Amino acid sequence: MLDPRLIVALDYPEGAAALGLVERLEDLCCWYKVGLELYLAEGNAFIHELRHRGCSVFLDLKLYDIPNTVAGAVRSVVETGAEMLTLHASGGPAMLKAAVLAASQFEHPPQLLAVTVLTSMDAEQLTAIGIAHSTGAQVLRLAQIAAEAGINGLVASAAETASLRKLYPATTLVIPGIRPAGSEIGDQRRVATPAAALAAGASYLVVGRPITQAPDPVEAARTILMEMHESVAAALE
Numbered sequence: 613m614l615d616p617r618l619i620v621a622l623d624y625p626e627g628a629a630a631l632g633l634v635e636r637l638e639d640l641c642c643w644y645k646v647g648l649e650l651y652l653a654e655g656n657a658f659i660h661e662l663r664h665r666g667c668s669v670f671l672d673l674k675l676y677d678i679p680n681t682v683a684g685a686v687r688s689v690v691e692t693g694a695e696m697l698t699l700h701a702s703g704g705p706a707m708l709k710a711a712v713l714a715a716s717q718f719e720h721p722p723q724l725l726a727v728t729v730l731t732s733m734d735a736e737q738l739t740a741i742g743i744a745h746s747t748g749a750q751v752l753r754l755a756q757i758a759a760e761a762g763i764n765g766l767v768a769s770a771a772e773t774a775s776l777r778k779l780y781p782a783t784t785l786v787i788p789g790i791r792p793a794g795s796e797i798g799d800q801r802r803v804a805t806p807a808a809a810l811a812a813g814a815s816y817l818v819v820g821r822p823i824t825q826a827p828d829p830v831e832a833a834r835t836i837l838m839e840m841h842e843s844v845a846a847a848l849e
């Protein structure tokens with residue numbers, strides 16, 4: 613039942629709880645996302661622990677700084693062995709190119725993923741920060757900046773996935789904001805079911821609270837995996 617397209621977001625305040633979930637999901641999930649909450653609490657040691665257990669790690673640090681600093685951060689991350697690393701596309705072409713150049717100097721760098729518009733943002737929030745485009749248009753604009761900088765991985769919502777897949781057939785599309793039917797949306801705004809995101813062309817789905825906050829996380833992960841498999845079966849019919 614293990615599906616390498618499922619990435620579980622370990623949004624926990626400390627490592628023990630996160631590892632507890634990793635142990636429970638051993639047969640179901642091989643990819644874990646470590647975000648700021650857990651990374652700032654546990655640091656690189658936690659990434660090493662996950663790698664030691666045979667898990668693949670998506671380090672979601674969403675880097676956003678001047679090019680020199682971001683390049684340095686990319687170099688520092690290489691040592692952890694994390695397979696994916698995020699940075700904000702809105703950091704601009706120079707920052708993205710500096711990150712690509714820094715990564716290119718290593719034999720096994722993490723795949724860089726450019727975060728377009730956060731899935732928690734809607735048109736109203738974009739307007740509040742001075743962006744007059746629709747969320748869809750802004751995602752496409754940032755995706756183009758990322759592609760031109762040489763980045764071949766994007767984080768976006770399922771709403772933009774079909775357009776991105778058409779424009780960038782070979783790009784890794786990592787899609788958070790996944791909510792199985794009937795689950796709590798929380799602070800997310802641009803959400804979709806696992807099946808809808810895969811049908812639109814997602815490469816990976818990032819799922820946090822629908823699993824971590826479920827009364828039975830193993831059962832919740834199984835249900836999501838089942839839906840992922842059914843979507844493939846439906847697409848093949």
Ligand code: C5P
Pocket residue numbers: 621623647672727728729730731732767768788789790798800818819820821822
């Ligand atoms: O709990 P939930 O499923 O909403 O978690 C989604 C995860 O994906 C969170 O860890 C969040 O930081 C991350 N994420 C996101 N939107 C992005 C990029 C990352 O929700 N654009």
